[in-house]
Amino acid sequence: MEEQQVIESTAAGVRTSTTTVHTDATAKWFLISSVSYFFIVGLIALTLAAKFVWPELLGTVSFLTYGRLRPLHVNGMLFGWLLACDMGLAYYMIPRLCGVRLWSEKLGLATAGLWNVIILGAVVELLAGHTQGLEYAELPTWLDVLVVIAWIMFGTNLLMTVATRKYQQMYVSIWYTIGTILWTAFVYITGNFATMFATGVNQANLNWMYVHNAVGLIFTPIGLAIAYYFVPRASNAPLHSHKLSMIGFWSLAFVYVWTGAHHMIHGPISQWLQTIAIAFSVMLLIPVWTVVYNFFATMKGQWHQVRENVSLKFLMSGVVFYLLTCFQGPMHSLRTVNAIVSKTDWIPGHAHMALLGGFSFFAIAGTYHVLPRIFNTKLYSESLANWSYWFFMIGGLGFFVTLWLGGFWQGWQWNNPSIPFIDTVVALKPIWTVRFFSGILMFCGITCFLYNFMATVLNAGEGKA
Amino acid sequence: MLNKVDIDAKVFAGAAVFLFFIGGTLTTIAPPLIDKSWGKPFENSDPSKGLTGKLLPYTEQEKKGLAIYTREGCWYCHTQQTRTLLADTKRSGWRGVDAPVSTPDEFVYDQPHMFGTKRTGPDLSHVGGKYDAQWHRTHFRNPRDLVPGSIMPPFPWIVENEEEFQALVAYLQRLGRAKNWRPDNDYEK
Numbered sequence: 036m037e038e039q040q041v042i043e044s045t046a047a048g049v050r051t052s053t054t055t056v057h058t059d060a061t062a063k064w065f066l067i068s069s070v071s072y073f074f075i076v077g078l079i080a081l082t083l084a085a086k087f088v089w090p091e092l093l094g095t096v097s098f099l100t101y102g103r104l105r106p107l108h109v110n111g112m113l114f115g116w117l118l119a120c121d122m123g124l125a126y127y128m129i130p131r132l133c134g135v136r137l138w139s140e141k142l143g144l145a146t147a148g149l150w151n152v153i154i155l156g157a158v159v160e161l162l163a164g165h166t167q168g169l170e171y172a173e174l175p176t177w178l179d180v181l182v183v184i185a186w187i188m189f190g191t192n193l194l195m196t197v198a199t200r201k202y203q204q205m206y207v208s209i210w211y212t213i214g215t216i217l218w219t220a221f222v223y224i225t226g227n228f229a230t231m232f233a234t235g236v237n238q239a240n241l242n243w244m245y246v247h248n249a250v251g252l253i254f255t256p257i258g259l260a261i262a263y264y265f266v267p268r269a270s271n272a273p274l275h276s277h278k279l280s281m282i283g284f285w286s287l288a289f290v291y292v293w294t295g296a297h298h299m300i301h302g303p304i305s306q307w308l309q310t311i312a313i314a315f316s317v318m319l320l321i322p323v324w325t326v327v328y329n330f331f332a333t334m335k336g337q338w339h340q341v342r343e344n345v346s347l348k349f350l351m352s353g354v355v356f357y358l359l360t361c362f363q364g365p366m367h368s369l370r371t372v373n374a375i376v377s378k379t380d381w382i383p384g385h386a387h388m389a390l391l392g393g394f395s396f397f398a399i400a401g402t403y404h405v406l407p408r409i410f411n412t413k414l415y416s417e418s419l420a421n422w423s424y425w426f427f428m429i430g431g432l433g434f435f436v437t438l439w440l441g442g443f444w445q446g447w448q449w450n451n452p453s454i455p456f457i458d459t460v461v462a463l464k465p466i467w468t469v470r471f472f473s474g475i476l477m478f479c480g481i482t483c484f485l486y487n488f489m490a491t492v493l494n495a496g497e498g499k500a
Numbered sequence: 501m502l503n504k505v506d507i508d509a510k511v512f513a514g515a516a517v518f519l520f521f522i523g524g525t526l527t528t529i530a531p532p533l534i535d536k537s538w539g540k541p542f543e544n545s546d547p548s549k550g551l552t553g554k555l556l557p558y559t560e561q562e563k564k565g566l567a568i569y570t571r572e573g574c575w576y577c578h579t580q581q582t583r584t585l586l587a588d589t590k591r592s593g594w595r596g597v598d599a600p601v602s603t604p605d606e607f608v609y610d611q612p613h614m615f616g617t618k619r620t621g622p623d624l625s626h627v628g629g630k631y632d633a634q635w636h637r638t639h640f641r642n643p644r645d646l647v648p649g650s651i652m653p654p655f656p657w658i659v660e661n662e663e664e665f666q667a668l669v670a671y672l673q674r675l676g677r678a679k680n681w682r683p684d685n686d687y688e689k
């Protein structure tokens with residue numbers, strides 16, 4: 036009975052595409068700008084990786100110093116590329132899952148415009164060194180206010196679409212999208228406004244609550260909304276289990292927010308709060324494993340399709356990276372493991388696997404899938420899309436694996452105080468060199484993706500071959 | 501009930517926000533109310549209760565130094581926490597004296613906080629008084645002149661601005677000084 040409903044709702048998009056005409060103007064503009072920022076910010080990422088190998092590079096220009104480029108890289112990738120791409124895909128999915136047109140394309144286009152103002156404003160402000168000095172929350176307050184306004188515009192548009200939906204039952208992707216809209220509002224306000232009224236450890240606690248949940252309650256749910264939509268869609272197979280998806284969603288809603296303090300394990304924050312954060316970090320295995328099992332079971336008997344279908348390649352590799360990154364997370368929150376890897380290069384290895392290997396792969400998969408559909412043409416080049424996959428995959432693995440190994444190595448060295456600190460820096464230089472070359476491969480992936488994307492857009496309206 | 505959250509968007513949204521709020525409030529609003537040391541500046545004049553000393557509010561100059569430290573993103577590569585790990589207390593120590601473990605009451609005036617998440621360069625929680633101003637001047641101009649193998653970027657625009665340089669050094673020299681942890685008081689200026 037339940038399974039039947041799920042199949043119906045996964046099929047909802049197919050039915051609506053024949054009955055409702057979607058203009059997708061908002062989705063188009065969000066995708067075009069996000070993919071462009073992916074490329075531009077990719078250049079900055081590469082510059083940062085190069086500075087680890089050649090520390091003098093661009094070193095005497097104040098606005099190109101490491102400390103100013105890094106927040107631009109992080110915020111640019113998080114908000115300019117990934118979140119904007121996710122939003123564009125949500126503007127595509129939600130009307131189709133609801134069987135109605137988007138509540139307001141005009142509001143959507145205004146949101147896209149405002150989002151670009153925010154990103155361009157962020158570039159200028161961050162290069163000038165105007166920063167709040169809190170991770171992920173570097174943007175000056177006037178930009179934070181604009182983000183809140185843009186988020187309200189985005190949320191209203193999609194929630195009104197859901198409120199006017201034709202199908203009573205809401206598919207999993209709708210849950211995760213609504214969750215993202217609501218949780219993000221609170222998480223963002225905590226991280227960017229509540230922190231102004233706190234200092235020291237209290238502020239750090241609010242900051243880590245935001246940093247952790249920016250990943251856990253913004254990028255995770257919107258990323259999973261995309262995966263839940265496109266895995267059945269791209270493989271043309273019904274979702275394995277509705278019940279499992281419910282366990283995954285509701286455990287995520289309850290568990291994730293408790294874990295912020297695991298960023299300060301062994302640090303100057305109450306031990307009992309660290310213990311709570313560790314306990315809940317381990318519980319995160321529940322929402323992760325239920326979701327991952329659900330996707331694997333959906334693919335049962337369908338794996339041969341991965342060979343032919345670039346979207347599925349990105350999706351299923353993304354699922355594996357998601358599984359791995361969410362295994363690392365609980366494990367390195369344990370005090371013993373944390374004593375080795377915390378603050379080392381392991382951490383960027385972990386963060387990049389989550390946001391690039393997991394959620395960016397979902398976003399790229401979704402983009403490849405919707406691109407020919409919204410522009411009513413065929414993808415410019417399947418083989419270029421395959422190239423982009425392998426560049427991302429090999430570059431990504433090179434990046435992740437070397438940083439994990441390097442991180443452990445570094446951590447063990449730090450724990451032996453007879454080794455001078457500078458020796459532990461020099462020891463990591465080969466690691467950073469490999470990371471830079473892996474970055475070049477990933478940047479080639481971005482370039483192929485952007486070129487393929489733009490060439491397809493320029494062929495818009497040519498119909499499917 | 502379970503079916504209801506599937507078909508009723510309002511019930512669904514209410515449940516999603518409610519579950520979020522349980523953990524959200526218990527981990528952010530409750531802890532500083534329970535653990536008073538988060539908001540009370542360190543002060544101890546009784547040697548039998550451990551290290552003596554007092555955390556002072558920032559002077560105008562130190563505040564400016566913190567702003568420069570924030571602007572240049574020093575905190576992306578330098579943490580400011582001596583953790584409850586033996587190696588941390590040794591590495592933050594100086595001339596054979598181990599540094600005390602960092603406690604919340606040493607940071608109550610920090611806005612923004614500078615604990616950091618990544619340690620590309622050494623931890624700075626107890627750097628105050630380890631190096632004199634001349635050392636910092638040379639080091640900011642080109643870190644590799646003093647520390648071969650370092651990958652820290654040069655900061656010529658700070659060294660060339662005497663006011664900024666003095667402010668930044670004043671900030672650095674106060675780090676970790678709330679507790680009198682060096683018995684000889686051999687702090688550099």
